[in-house]
Amino acid sequence: MSPLVSFRRVSARLGHKDILHDLSFDLAAGETLVLLGRSGSGKTTALKMVNGLLLPSAGEVLIECVSTTAWDLIRLRRRIGYVIQEAGLFPHFTVAANVGLVPRLEGSPSRDIDRRVQDLLTQIGLPPAQFATRYPRELSGGQRQRVGIARALAANPPFLLLDEPFGALDPVTRVELQHMFIDLRDTLGKTALLVTHDVREALLLGNRIGVLHNGRLVFLGGRSEFLKAQDEEVRAFHTCLEETWKDSI
Amino acid sequence: MSSMLAQDIFDLTLEHLYLVGVSMSIAAALAIPVGILLTRRRFLQGWVLGFANVMQTVPSLALFGFLIPLPFLGGIGKHTAIVALVLYALLPILRNTLTGILGVDPTVRESAIAMGMTGRQLLLEVELPLATRTILAGLRIATVTTIGTATIAAAIGGGGLGVFIFRGLASVDTTLLLAGAVPAAFIAVAADRGLEWLEQKLSPV
Numbered sequence: 001m002s003p004l005v006s007f008r009r010v011s012a013r014l015g016h017k018d019i020l021h022d023l024s025f026d027l028a029a030g031e032t033l034v035l036l037g038r039s040g041s042g043k044t045t046a047l048k049m050v051n052g053l054l055l056p057s058a059g060e061v062l063i064e065c066v067s068t069t070a071w072d073l074i075r076l077r078r079r080i081g082y083v084i085q086e087a088g089l090f091p092h093f094t095v096a097a098n099v100g101l102v103p104r105l106e107g108s109p110s111r112d113i114d115r116r117v118q119d120l121l122t123q124i125g126l127p128p129a130q131f132a133t134r135y136p137r138e139l140s141g142g143q144r145q146r147v148g149i150a151r152a153l154a155a156n157p158p159f160l161l162l163d164e165p166f167g168a169l170d171p172v173t174r175v176e177l178q179h180m181f182i183d184l185r186d187t188l189g190k191t192a193l194l195v196t197h198d199v200r201e202a203l204l205l206g207n208r209i210g211v212l213h214n215g216r217l218v219f220l221g222g223r224s225e226f227l228k229a230q231d232e233e234v235r236a237f238h239t240c241l242e243e244t245w246k247d248s249i
Numbered sequence: 250m251s252s253m254l255a256q257d258i259f260d261l262t263l264e265h266l267y268l269v270g271v272s273m274s275i276a277a278a279l280a281i282p283v284g285i286l287l288t289r290r291r292f293l294q295g296w297v298l299g300f301a302n303v304m305q306t307v308p309s310l311a312l313f314g315f316l317i318p319l320p321f322l323g324g325i326g327k328h329t330a331i332v333a334l335v336l337y338a339l340l341p342i343l344r345n346t347l348t349g350i351l352g353v354d355p356t357v358r359e360s361a362i363a364m365g366m367t368g369r370q371l372l373l374e375v376e377l378p379l380a381t382r383t384i385l386a387g388l389r390i391a392t393v394t395t396i397g398t399a400t401i402a403a404a405i406g407g408g409g410l411g412v413f414i415f416r417g418l419a420s421v422d423t424t425l426l427l428a429g430a431v432p433a434a435f436i437a438v439a440a441d442r443g444l445e446w447l448e449q450k451l452s453p454v
Contacts, residue, residue: 051363074366076365077362077363077365078364080363082360084356084359084363085356086356088354088357088359090357091354091454102364105364105365105366135454
């Protein structure tokens with residue numbers, strides 16, 4: 001089966017700065033790949049290349065075997081669920097309007113949208129009777145992020161992009177949402193590319209982990225390979241794990 | 250005598266409102282779309298804002314005077330006054346439209362684009378609604394200023410409440426001065442309150 005997403009020797013330049021250098025990897029349908037890296041490692045840039053928010057300065061990004069430069073970007077983006085830190089909800093839309101946005105843009109009948117929104121809100125644990133008519137400012141950070149996830153799922157896209165989706169949450173809420181995400185992803189069979197700087201999140205959510213360092217992919221492999229890898233940057237992330245473990249004794 | 254004065258106040262107030270209403274409608278119809286365009290074509294910002302800025306700095310009496318000899322735009326009468334008032338009102342509306350739209354939270358704009366909104370949908374569904382408050386504030390500032398500046402229109406035969414003020418000045422008649430100044434001040438306060446209410450009412454957040 002051909003990969004859903006394929007980076008072929010992708011480089012990105014912003015001004016005189018190389019953000020990504022010669023990045024190549026594939027993402028198969030049904031898998032979750034986590035890109036792990038420090039701030040400024042280029043992981044968000046890589047993510048934005050997938051839905052054409054950024055285009056490569058060299059190489060190409062193929063989605064379903066078609067280069068992002070050849071895709072109708074509006075159509076491509078509506079096929080990809082997008083979740084960012086702080087959710088990026090529309091402050092002037094109710095929860096229901098936020099969740100129903102992409103189906104509405106796609107011209108679904110409003111009765112179908114209503115039903116879809118109800119189902120999704122129930123699925124993410126926000127009872128529609130109580131939450132549908134609220135505005136984002138009337139929600140907690142965790143609730144907003146749940147709505148962000150529901151919105152990304154609304155048009156039933158095969159593929160999700162998540163940029164530090166749980167980064168701004170308190171640790172307890174973060175773990176709750178991580179598990180909710182795993183459940184949803186597995187029940188709905190979504191493919192996902194997730195970006196994080198949290199090594200534990202990478203190990204929890206990723207089928208495979210890619211480590212970006214200064215715009216280069218220095219490691220790509222499964223969990224156990226990750227834990228055995230000897231690359232300097234990967235070992236720097238190992239240290240985070242050991243440090244936490246030492247603390248907890 | 251006093252009933253004649255009352256009738257004059259009423260007529261000139263209407264004329265004043267007409268001057269302000271027409272000028273503000275034209276200024277808004279020009280400045281809001283141009284302001285939107287400037288958010289899309291950043292390189293034009295310097296030129297357009299520069300022009301509007303210079304217009305604002307020309308003393309108002311002089312601007313009315315400069316316009317008189319110009320063909321089409323100038324001459325004596327209401328339309329010259331309206332041209333001058335429009336030129337004055339442009340800057341606050343333009344600047345607030347620009348600030349309002351550019352002030353939309355970048356993460357909100359980015360997620361709108363990432364959700365697959367077209368440029369038009371982004372503008373109409375996200376940027377303009379979220380900028381409404383700022384744009385209306387610009388309109389409010391421009392309107393209140395225009396109500397005051399419009400009194401000078403009488404100097405070039407534009408009519409309005411300025412007629413009383415200039416007549417009062419010429420004949421050193423305080424009653425006439427007040428007959429022009431007090432209604433103008435009332436209109437300004439009413440417009441300020443009214444537009445403030447509208448701002449609250451229309452603001453989506």
